[in-house]
Amino acid sequence: MTSTLSAVTTPQVPAQRQPAPDTGSAGRTAPPSRLRSSRTDLLLCGVLLVAILVVQGWNIADYPTLSDDEGTYLAQAWAVQEGRGLAHYTYWYDHPPLGWIQIALLTWIPSMISPESMTVGSMRATMLVISGISAVLVYVLGRRLSLPRWAAGLGMVFFGLSPLSVVLQREIFLDNLAVMWTLVAFTLAASPSRHLWHHFGAGIAAATAVLTKETMLVILPALLVTMWRHSHKDTRKFAVTGAITACTLIGFSYPLFALLKGELLPGGGHVSLWDGVKYQMTRPGSGFILDQGSGSWGVFQSWLYYDRVLPLGGLAGALLLLATWRWSVTARALAGPALTVAILAALALRPNGYLPAMYVIQALPFLALVLAGGTASVAHAVLRRWRDPDERRWQTGGRYTLAVVLAISAGAYVVPRWYDGARTAVTVDANAPYQAASKWLSTEVADPEDTRVLVDDAMWLDLVHAGYRPGLGVIWFYKADLDPAVTKTMPGGWRDIDYVVASPTVRRDAVDLPNVKAAIQHSKPVAVFGTGEDRIEIRQIQTTGTAAGGAR
Incomplete structure (x- = not known):
């Protein structure tokens, strides 16, 4: 392919003084072929x-570890697909919504074929x-x-x-x-x-x-x-x-x-x-x-x-x-x-x-x-x-x-x-604890529809597909303190929660979230998946007596 601006040659101009071809600003004599x-x-x-x-x-799907941001963007894309607005909770002006609207378009066909596959790992x-x-x-x-x-x-x-x-x-x-x-x-x-x-x-x-x-x-x-x-x-x-x-x-x-x-x-x-x-x-x-x-x-x-x-x-x-x-x-x-x-x-x-x-x-x-x-x-x-x-x-x-x-x-x-x-x-499977915790909450909780659980967004859609009520049954843990639409449904604060899934993200950020922090302090672990700092604890709220100890 040649440049759109070719050299102009006239008979009156000697060959050695012809105008040089337009090289463009990049200094090349001819653009590369398509x-x-x-x-x-x-x-x-x-x-x-x-x-x-x-x-x-x-x-x-197994590496790297699922992040809360990934879950948030995918949950927002799910909300767009489901006609629930621009987000799965009250939309606030953190990022423009065009990004997860594009994710919704990318995941639209897979979610239609297999709705339960609308999870972070598979998507x-x-x-x-x-x-x-x-x-x-x-x-x-x-x-x-x-x-x-x-x-x-x-x-x-x-x-x-x-x-x-x-x-x-x-x-x-x-x-x-x-x-x-x-x-x-x-x-x-x-x-x-x-x-x-x-x-x-x-x-x-x-x-x-x-x-x-x-x-x-x-x-x-x-x-x-x-x-x-x-x-x-x-x-x-x-x-x-x-x-x-x-x-x-x-x-x-x-x-x-x-x-x-x-x-x-x-x-x-x-x-x-x-x-x-x-x-x-x-x-x-x-x-x-x-x-x-x-x-x-x-x-x-x-x-x-x-x-x-x-x-x-x-x-x-x-x-x-x-x-x-x-x-x-x-x-x-x-x-x-x-x-x-x-x-x-x-x-x-x-x-x-x-x-x-x-x-x-x-x-x-x-x-x-x-x-x-x-x-x-x-x-x-x-x-x-x-x-x-x-x-x-x-x-x-x-x-x-x-x-x-x-x-x-x-x-x-x-x-x-x-x-x-x-x-x-x-080769590394970094998400086995998440998968195991999601499976436990899907199979071991008797009535998911009437159970309220705090989770990070990496697991939010998994539990929605397992039968928990989106937004009220399975709650993105930040919203338990920061979203008035959610806190007004929790007049008793942490006492209105049944479980909290203490993932590394939840444990780290609970320091600045009073309801989440109290929920962890007044709960005891009923299942633990993984070890060390990457472990995921499923903790059941104890409304009477003293909890077995907060997550550390």
Whole structure:
């Protein structure tokens, strides 16, 4: 495929002074061919995609441990499917609802065929669809940013097969959906065709990403850089203005939704978007990421536990590309992804910011691209020194020998580390305690319909399918203290509860929840599954006498 703007040649202009072809802002003389028209690209991308889906899909229901956030998003998707509104409880403006609306669409057919399969473990399989699309987009974006075929494939490997990616991309997180839409936006912005509708589409995709997970807003400047560099100079201002307008208009649909519902500003008897924003801006920080002992340090170490190559190598690659921007064609082409990594790293380094475990998901594709791009830059710089026009045969052999040595050395460093992390992901069953606790509550409780139990959201849908009343019989434990619609049905507080499932999440957060804390203190364990900090206790409330001891 050739550029839409070909060189203009006139008979009056000598050949040596003809205007140079429009190279675009990325500095390339011809855009790469489309993926669908290149058999080699299709074959390489297809083989890598199969490998990624196999590794990420193997043991997906059993590892990692089910999280409360996963259960929340899936329960909200279930509520949308069931026509119960935007959430399984009173919706408040924590995240925009578009994310779990998409999850509802993904899980709609499976839930129709087998309603009881609408649980976190089994529905993780839907994340393979998102992960597969994102992996292909990483390859396509790499090629559109002028990476050679091998480097684009390497970026796809980094993104899809890093143990950190394998673990986090399996989970039902809004971040994974938002990343997919962000990659769509970058891919359209870097389109070699440079049609105006590509840039408008990039703006729409960017707005969709923000409405899926609002934190994607911070990387929009990097998207604009990519769009500016890959648009034609004659239509650049119009294209960028159109993309910004499309993104803004769609993005404002969320506050408009709140305004139409009378929930934009705080008031009596309703939630508000302003309160949601205020909560996000004032929530307690988790400390400085480099301060040992802080919550952020613990999150950072959990990332490095699975993989040091992608986060640290990708950050180094971004710094290398930004430092060589003026004289490196690859650095200029990858300015958008490198800037994305820099922005996300700067936010993570805030002295007292809040750093959730899934934060790194937003950076994964861009870490992969800049690491691959940095590798390509280094390889190109090294191989240039082997040029010798008088000894071409020796030069070619030496270059290939050096490339093989470098590849083997890198593989010897990376493969053993990735193998350990991937082996854990495909062999360990971390969710057996959850499955056993769910089975116990489904079979050992005589009358689930008239039983009230506090659980985390990872188990909420399991018990709904087991016959417990959604919202009133099986209660997401936060709501027992924080949702007036639930607390008014509990005039006796903890005494109106029959059981509390003390999972690690419940035990950790009960400190700040009076009803949940009291329920644990006035209960005794009747079944315990697992050991240590990961154990799950099913505790029966004791309304008379003294409980056998609170969960510790």
